[in-house]
Amino acid sequence: MFRVMLFLLLALSSSLTAFGAISLVDASGRPIVLDQPARRIVALAPDIVENLYAVGAGERIVGRVSYSDYPSQAESIPLVGDYQRFNAEVILSLQPDLILAWLEGNPEAELRRLESFGFKVARLSTKRIEQIPDNLRLLGRLTGMVPEAERVADRFEARLRGLKPESKGVPTLFYQLWDNPLLTVSDDALIGQAIKFCGAHNPFGGRPEAAPQVSVEAVISAAPDLIVSTDEVGVAWQTRWLNWQMIPAVRRNALYTLSADHIHRATPRFLDGLDALCGAVASARQYAGVKPR
Incomplete structure (x- = not known):
């Protein structure tokens, strides 16, 4: 009972x-x-x-x-x-x-x-x-x-926890959120957090808005070691940067396209995008701080 x-x-x-x-x-x-x-x-x-x-x-x-x-x-x-x-x-x-x-x-x-x-x-x-x-x-x-x-x-x-990146070398990363107007991300956004997690420096991370608009001249001045965008921007975004060979990322062809559905969505699939982003940062780490000739 x-x-x-x-x-x-x-x-x-x-x-x-x-x-x-x-x-x-x-x-x-x-x-x-x-x-x-x-x-x-x-x-x-x-x-x-x-x-x-x-x-x-x-x-x-x-x-x-x-x-x-x-x-x-x-x-x-x-x-x-x-x-x-x-x-x-x-x-x-x-x-x-x-x-x-x-x-x-x-x-x-x-x-x-x-x-x-x-x-x-x-x-x-x-x-x-x-x-x-x-x-x-x-x-x-x-x-x-x-x-x-x-x-x-x-x-x-x-x-x-398993995605913890290396700490040696801090490459500068420009994240192209959109092309016209040219938009990037600050640290006050999920993608900005991802850039920091992967051990890269976001030259526009301190901007107060989550998606600040920037100029090509500002990107040239930042001299990024890699430029990252997504398939959401289209297939021709890399070609548009070829005129600016003074940018280290362009000269070294360090232009990477990620899946927007992964890196832009706060879901379990975000880790696929984060893994790809950290991989791009790792490939550019050897050039971190190297000045253009």
Whole structure:
């Protein structure tokens, strides 16, 4: 009889954990309280969609923004707009019990408008590498998928520890975020954090904006040992630099293209992009500090 009662108590405890109230604080410092794990979710950034699938909660997504295309089954989820302009009426029709937002990217005024309709909005930040496993765990709590989220987050952290780069030599790296206008990144962005992690120097890292606009003359003056961009910029970005042979990176053909889906998205796949970035930095490390002739 005692064993039967113990079994029932354990089962009840498990049920309360899976379906009980959830209380936490999001990246903006706002408290988020759910009566039960979220079942109908609108995700307002591609990386949030990807991370929900990573923790086993992809089937809970009822609305997504454009470019939320990984994994492939996400493309069948109804669109609610893009990350800067989403359709509140469509979101209303989907009746989500939780909206997951990108703190640095979604317009705050629109998020507050959604909250005025009675929706619960949790904001996630993606400015730091360590926030990726933190966000995975947070999504696990919000969806009741804690064990799977812990496994995915633990795997991320273990692989991240294994990517620790060499400390000898600090090459200067110019990251070309876009071509027209010419945009780069500061240290106050996920990619800027990746550059520091790989042991390179970002000459524009101290700029206050996350994606500062720079001139070709400023890049020439910075004399980067390597220039890195992504397939998002296109296939001709390297050719545009060939006129500037006084730049060490151009003269040595140290121009590298990464996958934007990897290095720009704060998901488990980010480590693939980080690994590729660190590989590019390692190849340029031998030239760090070498002046052009």
